[in-house]
Amino acid sequence: MKIHEYQAKELFRRYSIPVPEGGVAATLAEALAMADKLGGYPLVVKAQIHAGGRGRGGGVKLAANRDELLSHAEEILGMTLVTPQTGPEGRLVQWVLIEQAADIGREFYLSLLPDRESATIVIMASSAGGMDIEQTAAAMPDKFIKVRVNPLQGLQPHHIRQVLFGLAIAPGMMKQWSALVAALYRLFVENDCSLVEINPLVITGSGAPLAVDAKIELDGNALFRHADLQRYRDSNEEDPLEAKARQYNLNYIRLSGNVGNMVNGAGLAMATMDIIKRAGAEPANFLDVGGGATAEMVEKGFAIILSDHNVKGIFINIFGGILRCDVLATGIVEAVKKCNVTVPLVIRMEGTNVEQGRKILADSGLRLITAMDMADAAAKVAEMVA
Numbered sequence: 160m161k162i163h164e165y166q167a168k169e170l171f172r173r174y175s176i177p178v179p180e181g182g183v184a185a186t187l188a189e190a191l192a193m194a195d196k197l198g199g200y201p202l203v204v205k206a207q208i209h210a211g212g213r214g215r216g217g218g219v220k221l222a223a224n225r226d227e228l229l230s231h232a233e234e235i236l237g238m239t240l241v242t243p244q245t246g247p248e249g250r251l252v253q254w255v256l257i258e259q260a261a262d263i264g265r266e267f268y269l270s271l272l273p274d275r276e277s278a279t280i281v282i283m284a285s286s287a288g289g290m291d292i293e294q295t296a297a298a299m300p301d302k303f304i305k306v307r308v309n310p311l312q313g314l315q316p317h318h319i320r321q322v323l324f325g326l327a328i329a330p331g332m333m334k335q336w337s338a339l340v341a342a343l344y345r346l347f348v349e350n351d352c353s354l355v356e357i358n359p360l361v362i363t364g365s366g367a368p369l370a371v372d373a374k375i376e377l378d379g380n381a382l383f384r385h386a387d388l389q390r391y392r393d394s395n396e397e398d399p400l401e402a403k404a405r406q407y408n409l410n411y412i413r414l415s416g417n418v419g420n421m422v423n424g425a426g427l428a429m430a431t432m433d434i435i436k437r438a439g440a441e442p443a444n445f446l447d448v449g450g451g452a453t454a455e456m457v458e459k460g461f462a463i464i465l466s467d468h469n470v471k472g473i474f475i476n477i478f479g480g481i482l483r484c485d486v487l488a489t490g491i492v493e494a495v496k497k498c499n500v501t502v503p504l505v506i507r508m509e510g511t512n513v514e515q516g517r518k519i520l521a522d523s524g525l526r527l528i529t530a531m532d533m534a535d536a537a538a539k540v541a542e543m544v545a
Contacts, residue, residue, distance in 0.1 A: 160377045161209040162391040165256045167373035170350065174342040178370045181258020183207065190232040191225070193257040200224055200260075204231040207254040209396040211374070212242035218252065221260060228257070253395065261371050266359035267326055268303075269340075271347045279307040280347065282340070284322050288359040314344040332366055339368050350388065351381035400463050407459040409448060416441025417471040417544050419464035419502075421457070423448050423482055431476045434533050440541035443470045448482075454490030461494040465502075471544040472503040474536055479510030488516035492523045503543040504528065507536035 184190040206218030222228035241249035268288035304325035354376040404411030422428040530536035
């Protein structure tokens with residue numbers, strides 16, 4: 160689950176990670192009230208959306224006085240902000256963060272994220288932070304330090320030294336910076352984060368570190384342990400179909416293709432998307448109904464797939480174990496009738512009671528296309544949507 164910058168900075172403050180003073184506003188009146196509360200200029204007006212590159216898209220403005228702040232807030236609030244991470248459709252800006260401008264000396268990059276291959280938490284750092292960090296990473300990967308921490312052993316002093324020596328932090332600032340790295344690691348672990356990123360992390364004119372920006376992504380599967388963090392969810396920033404699927408306990412991710420697919424099991428879903436691409440088509444979604452799916456869940460899954468107007472065909476790929484094939488077939492027949500499915504539907508299923516399931520499909524009187532294996536099913540649906 161992604162959260163906004165102002166929310167990430169709330170978490171930073173809990174862990175004594177230094178951030179600029181500021182607050183969020185949803186209206187011009189609130190923006191002016193926050194500016195008055197901060198008591199001095201220059202101030203920064205920052206659009207709050209779940210995407211990077213806001214500055215390049217016109218979503219970050221520096222205000223030297225009250226008139227400029229009012230002008231910038233009026234311009235940004237309500238705008239559709241387009242960045243490389245939003246896609247051409249952009250995102251509607253409903254909040255702005257008003258905060259004190261930083262006295263920037265040097266800019267750094269610092270992040271923590273899990274590395275599944277090595278089963279470690281990786282601390283990534285660079286002395287080349289700022290807006291062009293992606294280009295820097297691609298062109299000069301040697302500018303980045305990677306320190307791997309075994310989560311069972313936790314962060315050790317030698318890990319912090321590796322990071323700070325790699326960034327060439329002056330000896331007189333080591334204590335402050337060590338405390339920052341340690342606090343950032345605690346925040347990452349204690350809140351079940353999948354990403355914590357500061358870009359830029361700056362040295363101010365006084366020599367102190369300051370997190371000018373903040374990005375946090377939380378592991379959605381661990382939110383049941385963090386009731387206080389669930390309030391950070393902003394459904395306006397989520398794909399409406401993904402939000403709807405979550406209400407029905409369906410694992411759905413919208414993609415850009417035209418072949419909708421419904422599968423039971425994440426591994427099988429990934430394989431299904433691969434074989435759709437191999438057949439020359441593009442998957443429109445990832446949808447895992449789970450091993451214990453009911454007829455109602457199948458129906459809801461159909462409704463969500465069909466709500467995507469890019470879908471020109473549907474591929475159902477089920478291995479019947481806990482979910483028996485006859486139960487699945489009954490659910491498919493009921494769902495097709497209720498949802499008025501008009502696009503081609505290809506079904507491949509194997510497992511428990513598969514013959515009974517195939518008979519139910521054949522006797523339904525509906526135009527359902529069955530396939531004997533995954534390759535056959537993918538080829539059929541790809542041909543239909545071509």
